[in-house]
């Protein structure tokens with residue numbers, strides 16, 4: 276007897292839901308936006324570069340037939356976030372899933388060379404922006420009767436490394452935000468952390484790949500992640516498949532010790 280494909284499709288069904296992905300133009304965000312549309316969702320693709328968002332949005336619509344709205348925004352700027360949320364609600368009337376995915380960790384020479392500007396920009400993007408977006412969207416989700424918020428953190432939040440310390444601290448703050456927001460918006464809205472380990476996206480261009488691969492030999496799966504390998508965990512958290520999961524951390528890190 277074969278598998279029941281309807282059963283699987285229904286479990287992860289996102290038909291006519293609206294999924295807003297910050298940093299949806301490339302990397303893990305692009306993978307998650309495509310996957311959501313493949314499960315039936317309309318999507319909002321937001322990042323700093325409008326053309327990149329528009330290109331991804333067009334590709335998603337061409338591949339899936341779902342609507343995709345491109346929106347230019349700097350997630351680290353508090354005042355720009357109302358505009359993003361308004362644009363999503365104006366276009367689609369709702370947001371069912373918010374994926375706070377945009378993030379970055381600029382390189383620096385030494386801890387002493389970290390400037391206040393760099394520190395603030397890292398905290399603004401990885402922590403402040405997700406807080407503001409979650410509160411704007413979460414309250415509307417509660418009023419609408421449901422929703423799921425996914426905060427994309429990092430294994431660095433649990434294993435802070437000196438070369439990514441402001442980032443690790445900001446992502447640890449994001450983990451805390453998840454737990455508090457889950458309590459604030461529950462039982463109507465679920466809020467979870469998706470915690471990636473090292474994935475081979477654009478960020479990996481700055482890595483010493485042989486050294487990183489060597490480090491990954493300590494992982495249970497002994498390798499780095501391919502971008503598409505984020506999809507399963509993201510769809511679990513986005514869909515009703517995770518209906519009894521909130522305030523949690525789902526790791527997608529190859530079994531990092």
Ligand SMILES: NC(=O)c1ccc[n+]([C@@H]2O[C@H](COP(=O)([O-])OP(=O)(O)OC[C@H]3O[C@@H](n4cnc5c(N)ncnc54)[C@H](OP(=O)(O)O)[C@@H]3O)[C@@H](O)[C@H]2O)c1
Pocket residue numbers: 297298299300301302303304321322323324325327348349350351375376377378379400427428429430431470471472473474475476477478479
């Ligand atoms: N890849 C990894 O190994 C890894 C590991 C742990 C955690 N993560 C986390 O996973 C998330 C995605 O990472 P990724 O590897 O997919 O990164 P990526 O390939 O560099 O993509 C980052 C995305 O975020 C957008 N973005 C960057 N700064 C932004 C800003 N200020 N405002 C709005 N959008 C912005 C980028 O578009 P624009 O340039 O157009 O703005 C792009 O769409 C991040 O939160 C990252 O911290 C990644």
